[in-house]
Amino acid sequence: MTSDLVHHGESFDGTPLGFATKSIHLGNGVDAETGAIRRPITLANAYALPYDPSDINWSSSDTNLYARNGHPNQRYLEAKLANLEGTEDAVVLASGVAALAATFTTVLNRGDHAVFSDTTYVAAYRLLNQILPEKYGIETSIVDSSDARNIAKAIRPNTKLVHIETPANPTLKVTDIEAAATIAHEAGALLSVDNTFNSPFNVRPADLGADIVIESLTKYVNGHGDALGGAIATRKEITDQIRFTYQVNYGGIISPFNAWLINRGSVTLPLRMRQHNASALAVARHLESLPQVRFVAYPGLESHPHHEVAARQLARPDAGFGGVLAFGLDTDHDGHNRFVSKLNVITSAVSLGHDESLIVFLGEDDERQYLYPQEFHRGFFRLAVGLEDTDDLIRDTDHALAEAGL
């Protein structure tokens, strides 16, 4: 039976439990009413009020009141994620983008400045490059953070946040988290890290000095491609503010069902990540050996310009470099599409971190092409290597290359 100690991530003698044990036991418990050893999904919107409700704080998020103020399935998942990320607290919201928007709108005020990576998830780019400057008077600078000196050069007296994404979607550029943290802290700013591509199994940014860790739970943490969610793992002082602003008053709450699905999916996170890491490395090595392949970007390859930094950041001996890689073929626009049309196992769809492998062709006219390294300018694929047999994935790509006449 899962004891209270286990709920805090410790074994009987105070030794910290391993990542797999915690992924299984944290966030689960015995249902008080039925004795079921799986916690139920509590779908209710509202909870019974006390005899005199007149002095209740209707924006409170720590009692069961109304589901937007917080609900049990959200809290179980938050407890697990805070422990896996190694932070004091975590808040789980409706999506990864909600987690990004919550962080930016909570930490930044009118007149503040933020520095951010030149490759980020597109919503982070739109928020920081356009929406927050135009609507809320926030100043921002976009830099190639894979060279941390660029972050230092962009710091201003009013810099309050450095936001990096590593490995970055979709270029796979890697940023040195420790170096970015040092620069941010010397400037009195916070460092937020979008850790979605690594997941806390591969890299724990909080251990490397990050103040705020963001995960799109939609991807590896859930792992099954059937729910949206996002997490912000950080100090309680910041999660309290995020719950008050973005969760209760902007309404970015996750649904109980999605929180439950993600909690269930996260049980196998360590097993899945080991397989994603191993398969992606094998597929990347194979692609790199093919004459039809113009370039492969994967931090686990020795040829990746930031391979050493990526290796230094790994959280545990059996960690790896994630499941996502980018590559381009030595062909034109139609040749790339023809290749995808001949794949049988790998599915053409966005997203990543699912059980199945997903590929997306990003053509030559992406609005942020000018920010990508030169080799990405002729069109490229983002391939999210799934959990199928590695040999089947390699055979599928080889077969599609031949069928496409490449």
Ligand SMILES: *Cc1c(COP(=O)(O)O)cnc(C)c1O
């Ligand atoms: C998918 C993704 C997001 C956005 O997450 P959603 O859950 O789709 O809102 C943010 N950052 C990265 C790196 C992503 O891959």
